Amino acid sequence: MSQKSNSSLKQQLAALDEILDWFDQPDIDLDEALKKFDEGVRLADEAKHKIVQLENKITILKQKFDQPQ
Amino acid sequence: MDQTILQVSDLLAIINQTLEYAYPSVTVEGEVASFKVSKGKFVFFDLKDDSGVVNCFMMIYGLRQPLEDGMRVQVVAQPRLTNWGKFSLTVREVRSVGEGSIKRAFELLLAKLQKEGMFDKQRKRHLPVMPERVGLITSIESAGYADFVKILNQRWGGVEVVVADVQVQGSVAAQQMINAISYFNQMAEPPEVLVFLRGGGSAEDLAIFNDEYLTRAVASSRVPTLAGVGHETDTTLVDLVVDVRAATPSNAAQILVPDKTQLAREIQQKQKRLADQVQSSINQIRIVVNQVAQKMVKEMESALAQHYQRVQQVELLLRQLDPKVALNRGYSLVRTKRGKIVKSVGDVEVGESLKIEVSQATITAGVIDVTKK
Numbered sequence: 001m002s003q004k005s006n007s008s009l010k011q012q013l014a015a016l017d018e019i020l021d022w023f024d025q026p027d028i029d030l031d032e033a034l035k036k037f038d039e040g041v042r043l044a045d046e047a048k049h050k051i052v053q054l055e056n057k058i059t060i061l062k063q064k065f066d067q068p069q
Numbered sequence: 070m071d072q073t074i075l076q077v078s079d080l081l082a083i084i085n086q087t088l089e090y091a092y093p094s095v096t097v098e099g100e101v102a103s104f105k106v107s108k109g110k111f112v113f114f115d116l117k118d119d120s121g122v123v124n125c126f127m128m129i130y131g132l133r134q135p136l137e138d139g140m141r142v143q144v145v146a147q148p149r150l151t152n153w154g155k156f157s158l159t160v161r162e163v164r165s166v167g168e169g170s171i172k173r174a175f176e177l178l179l180a181k182l183q184k185e186g187m188f189d190k191q192r193k194r195h196l197p198v199m200p201e202r203v204g205l206i207t208s209i210e211s212a213g214y215a216d217f218v219k220i221l222n223q224r225w226g227g228v229e230v231v232v233a234d235v236q237v238q239g240s241v242a243a244q245q246m247i248n249a250i251s252y253f254n255q256m257a258e259p260p261e262v263l264v265f266l267r268g269g270g271s272a273e274d275l276a277i278f279n280d281e282y283l284t285r286a287v288a289s290s291r292v293p294t295l296a297g298v299g300h301e302t303d304t305t306l307v308d309l310v311v312d313v314r315a316a317t318p319s320n321a322a323q324i325l326v327p328d329k330t331q332l333a334r335e336i337q338q339k340q341k342r343l344a345d346q347v348q349s350s351i352n353q354i355r356i357v358v359n360q361v362a363q364k365m366v367k368e369m370e371s372a373l374a375q376h377y378q379r380v381q382q383v384e385l386l387l388r389q390l391d392p393k394v395a396l397n398r399g400y401s402l403v404r405t406k407r408g409k410i411v412k413s414v415g416d417v418e419v420g421e422s423l424k425i426e427v428s429q430a431t432i433t434a435g436v437i438d439v440t441k442k
Contacts, residue, residue, distance in 0.1 A: 009227065010198075010199055016336070016339055023343070023346035030354050034347065037343055040340070041344075044339060044340040048336050048337070051333055051336075052333070054226025054227035055227070056221060056225070058230045058232065059229070059231050059232065060234055061252075064245075065235050065244075065245040065246070066244070068248050
């Protein structure tokens, strides 16, 4: 998995939080609420799927650090 | 046999050459006495034991820890004769030995750096949440590194970890770490956080994390720093100067990344909250719709009742105007034979037959006389 996946995961989680915040406002349009709900469910499903898929990548630098870089 | 006559300086040069050949480097342990720094550059002290003493000289930049009289140290040095014929050790490296000296050196440096504000809370930066690029400064042979990677992989994914494999103990360790800090900070795309790792060890093992230059290098890193050095009970200057201190290397991984199982649970809870929110919105709208519908029904019922009452009133009125009602009361309705209702004398003539309608019958009668009232 590339690091971009982790980045998009952060965006998905932020978007999900934004949707939850949207529902805190007093007057909610039902059509809009249903759209937001669908979007929220999609984001949550994708995020859950992604976090089990992501893998770390470890690179060990070849250079020695005896000399100032 | 002729004896070669040497000039003094030649003698000194020969002896120094011999010393350099025989003892290119010696490590000597002893107690510091007569410590002084001259012109802010030159360090002089004596190293002594119960029965001997030797002069030592070094440049201040080579001294990476505080020194004071009475401290027990090991010096790595080269023996030589000075131009004044005085035997001296030219010291390259000094390190405290013994718990007391290490502790004292630590305390002196701690006080000095504290005075400079290096450990102030307001200097501490937050670590990035879910970092994508992490720089690791550690030995890949160390148990600390293995612990860190294990916990990191258990908890999270999607992190690119770049490892600077350095020594984490011994004389070159501090400088290697300083160079690694500089390397990461100068990268075109530096990591989001620098992590220092080392497993537990003795006070001597961890002493390099009390190195003044290393501490300063960590403090000046543009990249935020996290340390997981030793065990929870060991505190080094690097621990104090980093932005965030972890108790152990495993704990550093826990601080660095979220736990995916926990996060999945949180997402699940958010999803449920979302469903609850929508349901609640629907319920609210349902309540409003019901209220409106009830109001409409009430208004319609009220309007109908009003109309019904009016109809009843009209009906009553009509009933009262019905001629049959008058007939029932004993009145009669008189019509000519053409069916025209008789209303005045002009409507009838003598001899004409008339139809008289009473309540239950119709009577045919003749007009005998017409008298005007």
